[in-house]
Amino acid sequence: MNKPILIYDYDGTLTTNSVPRVNLMDELGCTPEHYQQKMKEWIHENPKSDVFDAYYITFLNVLKEKGYPLTDETFAKATNISDYNPGIFDYFEDFKDSADHYLVSSGFKIPLMHTPIAKYFKEIYGTTFAYDKDGNAYGIDYAMNDRKKVDKIKEICQAHGNLDYDCTNMVYLGDGLTDVYAMEFMKTHGGTAVFVHQPHETLDNFNKLHEQGVVDIVRVADYSRNSELYNLLKGIIDGK
Secondary structure, three states: OOOOEEEEOOOOOOEOOOOOOEHHHHHOOOOHHHHHHHHHHHHHHOOOOOHHHHHHHHHHHHHHHOOOOOOHHHHOOOOEOOOEOOOHHHHHHHHOOOOEEEEEEEEEHHHHHOOOOHHHOOEEEEEEEEEOOOOOEEEEEEOOOOOHHHHHHHHHHHHOOOHHHOOOOEEEEEOOHHHHHHHHHHHHOOOEEEEEEOOOOOOHHHHHHHHOOOOOEEEEOOOOOOOHHHHHHHHHHOOO
16 A cells, blocks of 8 residues: 655745745845845846746845855855744654655755755755856756646656546645645545644635635644644544
8 A cells, every 4th residue: 555645845834934934134134125126126127027937046145146156055054044843853753664754845945855854755846956067057047936846746646646636645745825736636636635734823725725626634834742733634644
C-alpha cells in the first residue's frame, strides 16, 4: 500500500505568520512598509505583472541596491522571521517515515532548503532564480504562484504513479485564499483539503472557501500531540 502523501503550504500553515518577513531585509534596514512601497513602484512600471512577480523582483532589487552578491550563499541567509506553529518538530518526527511530506510554497526555494524542517520533506517546491555562468542571479527562472501549486501537485501524483491525478491518498494543508486552486484540485480528485488558521484569526477566509465547496475541514494550526489537527492527520496517515 502506498504511503499517504501530505503537501504543505509554508507561511501561515507551518509558521505563525501568513505574510513572510525576511530576516535579511531587516538587516538591510528594509522594513515591510518600505518593501511594499518598492513593490508598488515596480508594479506601476510593469502593469502586466502580478504581486508575486513584484515580490520576487523587489527582493533582488533591494539586494542589488545594497551591494549584496546575488548568489545562493546570500539567498540561503534570507530565511523568514517567524516562529513555527506549536508541535511542528514532534509532528514531523512522529510521521517522517509513515508518510511522504512535500512543501509547495510561493516563497524562494533556496532559503526554504535551509530551514530547520527542510530535512523532513521529500521535495521542496518554490520560486527559483535564473543564473549567469558565474552563478549570479539576474532574474526569476520559475515564479511559483497559487495556480502553479496545482502543477506541482500533478507532478507529485505522477512521481507516485497516481493515474489520472488520483489524490485519494493525498492531503493538502493551507491557510488562505492563495491555496484555493490547490485545495480545489485536491478535493476534486478525491483527496483531502485542510484549512488551518491561527487561534486569534477569524474563519472568514475558510467560510468563503467552504461556501464555494473548496474545503470542508478546518483546524487550528497546532501540530502538538493530541491536538485536533495532529489527531486528524494521524488518523489519515494511519488509515483510520
